[in-house]
Amino acid sequence: MEWIRDHAWEAWLALAFVLAAAEIASMDFVLLMLAAGALAGVVAALAGAGGVLQCVIAAVAAVAALGLVRPALLRRLHSSPETPLGKDRYVGMRAVVTSRIAAHERGAVRLDGETWTATAAAGVVLEPGQPVDVIEIRGATAVVRPTVEGPEEMGE
Known part of the structure; x- marks a missing residue:
């Protein structure tokens, strides 16, 4: 002691x-x-x-x-921003239409270097070469809408 x-x-x-x-x-x-x-x-x-x-x-x-x-x-x-994983990481990305997408007609987009089946939101018609934004992923199908902002990095 x-x-x-x-x-x-x-x-x-x-x-x-x-x-x-x-x-x-x-x-x-x-x-x-x-x-x-x-x-x-x-x-x-x-x-x-x-x-x-x-x-x-x-x-x-x-x-x-x-x-x-x-x-x-x-x-x-523990305050780091959450990083979306899996298919959720594609939401918000820019893509390019590779085959025509119409109201009830699926098409395709080039997203992150891959070809994805795509449908258009709100029944718009999208033509090949048009830039689009991914708003949702349903299974293996990207739901897209026309891009309204200026040019950004495309998903090629």
Whole structure:
């Protein structure tokens, strides 16, 4: 017990390293916040605080880190925009009509380097070479509408 009292900052530092290393296994940022509290214990020990005060400072720092730092860290790490996968990634892309599409007549478009069966939204007639926007994917059929904006990258 006397060794810990004489070497308190080393004990706190060892605890911080153990907690930080254990965090690698959990990846939940709880143990990392506890390690931050242990580092506050290192500072308190180096400043000459008594053992009880070191424990209080370490506990307050750990609770503060858990309550303030961890939620902000998790929000930042989990706030990436969702990337559409599968067929949903084609919605909003530009394509080019390769065979005529009419009201009740399927045609084809060149979308992302591939030929897709396509139908027109709202019963419009689309001619080959016309740029279109994909508004929906139904099974293996792209639902398209005429492009109204300026030229962009086409799905070729």
